[in-house]
Amino acid sequence: MIKRLTSLAQACSWLAVVTTLGLVLLLLGFLGLRGFDALNPALFFGKTPAWAAITARLPVWHGIWPACVGTVTLVLLASLLAIPLGLASGIYLASYAPGPWKRWFALAVELLAAIPSIVMGLFGFALILFLKKTLAPQANTCLLLSAGCLALLVLPYLILMTQTTLEALPSELRLTGLSLGFTPWQNLVHILLPAGGRGILSGVILAVGRAAEDTAVILLTGVVANAGLPSGILGKYEALPFHIFYLAAEARSDAELAQGFGAALVLLLLTAALFLGAYYLQNTLAKAWKQKDLLI
Amino acid sequence: MLSRKKAALVLILMLTVILGTVPPLWAQDPLAPFKTLEGKIDIAGGTAHIPVMTEAAEQIMKANPKIRITVAGGGSGVGVQKVGSGLVDIGNTGRALTPAEVSKYGLKTFPFAIDGVAVALNPQNPVSALTSQQVRDIFAGKIKNWKEVGGADAPIHLFTRDEASGTRETFWKKLLKKGPIDAKANIVASNGAMKMALAQDSRAIGYLGIGFVDQKVKAIKLDGAEPTQENAKSGAYQVTRLLFMNTKGDPQPLLLAFINYIKGPRGAKIIQKHGFIPIQK
């Protein structure tokens, strides 16, 4: 009886794994095959010569280059806003003395993590409407607003990753510094951060990947289908995820659809590269402390 | 020997050809007004406008890289709301502004093209003509199968647009006579998306600007009238609207230059190329 149940469960688990693998292979294979054909200079630059496009001397039409640049700018800006805050908060939560405030902070972080990205976008949009009515009539949806909202979106991941990494370090390590007479701050800077650096860095990279892929936030906060290279942080811009979203519904020709596949593959390669970087860092960290599965 | 008359005719012909191909010095380059301008124009709203707007933007930005023009969609309602609240510089609509909208936001409106709204199907669908009443019944959900209107025995897939759409408003007012649209209908967000949906689904019915009709979708005869831009212009096809650009207050120099470009001869070519009928100034 028990034997039979066991083998039944085994069969089910095999089925689940095979189904999942099949679906994933289908997804990636389909995208890879169709996208690979589209990968060529024309995908990025249209008819503009590549070098002139990269150096921004000539505008690009019918290519995804402006969307790529838009995404990279957006992500850099969001990281710039989110990373210092995220690390500082994570360190605070992990190392300083527990107080009544800490519980509330932790709760706020969790609530922030739970907010759907479209609601974050709606918040950004409402913020602009509010600013227009009150302080700044010139306020408009733009790159900066999107970056700000994205920063809020990834902030909780950064905080949690920093906190978990620091807390996962062996407690001997924590105590060693302190027992040698380090102040908590010295202990943090000279021992804990270097030890947990890779884990924190991988958290940062994952957050960057999350910012790069989000579509719902930017949908409401300033992305447009045709803008050229971003003109400044107060201007509208193009972005890869939105471009893919747009082409999925509105490809006017087969060529545009092929561009959609190309863009999707480029975005996937970007997020996959970020992910693999983070994964590598996490694994080496785990090995370093001989706690192989701790961070998986 | 050539007669004098013939010689004169040849001369005139040659002159016309030369004048026609080489732009005469005294005729102004349509892009000239942009040479001294710089700044940005954000455009949003009506989705039928997008092909015309992006091509004009491309020409202008190529001529003067200091000008930046961004184009977004959203629908006519979006156009009104965004230009009204100052989120964009030009808000496009595929319908006339209501007096309330004009007075509330202080909008100026610039019609530039005529467009019809065609009822369209997938090219594989054997049906190629419907009466207005049939269309009303189909969209109300009373007629559910293609065989009831002379097609194959297959369920009808309804596609409609969101409430911000001027195309929907034109269709709803002029063809459906404000009749109901079945809540089951799938909703797509633009003319482009409507075209793609119809092109993929052999049982689909939807509606879109005639400018978007090509071999990928089949525009059907409505009460016997062929939905072409010529018929839209002559009045033989009645479900028509104008395409507008709207600005908040009088347009700034750059905006005015853009509007004049669209309404000028070069703009007319672009408008025609994308299947609409330009309105001459």
Add this chain to the structure above:
Amino acid sequence: MVISCASVLAILGFLAYFALPIFAGGHLGEIFSWEWRPFQGQCGILPMAVGSFLLAVTAMGLAYPLGLGICGFAHGLGPRWLRRPLLGLIHFLTSIPTVIYGFVSVIFLVPLVRGIFPESTGYSWLTAALTLSLMVLPTIVLLIQAQLQQVDGRVRLASAALGFSPAQTFLWVLGPQASRGLWAAAVLGFSRALGDTIIALMVAGNAPQVPHSLLDSIRTLTAHIALVVATDSTSQAYQSIFASGLILFMVTTAINLTLRRLQSGTRPAASHD
């Protein structure tokens, strides 16, 4: 720190501020009704709320058994050497952008569903649920996995000493022990499915109705926000999106608070990828 607190409050504040006219104006009953016909002044968002709920539940219904199976596979039901590559792959799945799931679904799955079920346009509850389930799968697996990992360390030796095979250990020791993690994964997976916008917007068809079958077109609250966000800013339709946002916010908050109680004692794993 202050920023996270402040932004949570600010988000709540703004949503409430913009949704306020509904409550103040006595339009509450109109927003919470079953008809969405803004031209006739009916702006009910209940069909969208139902749509969100149904979609999230079905996506979870599809993904959860798969996730459970995969975790079982990794913890004794499958060969041990496959465990690391499998979990690595699942980890990798978290990095696939949502819009890519949507894109492939539009091009591949929608025509497939339309081909199999002639009465459906392919843009349907079913299509969205299938796509969404693949998207939430890694979240579920990783959450269950994290819990199993904790328990595994404690009980593995003991159960091996009792003569259980790895498969039996999973079924009769690990699984029951990790039940809190199983609940947490279900709840958080649900919350993640509920919060998705892009997949629903791209493949669910967006018809504002309560679906009668899996093949019907549905609209979620999230997609509703994206669709209606830019209509006339004083209309009731416009206020309805802030009401939608508020509902989403409150539901996810409630889920998190419940979870906190559920998990009190154990550290909550990263809730989203």
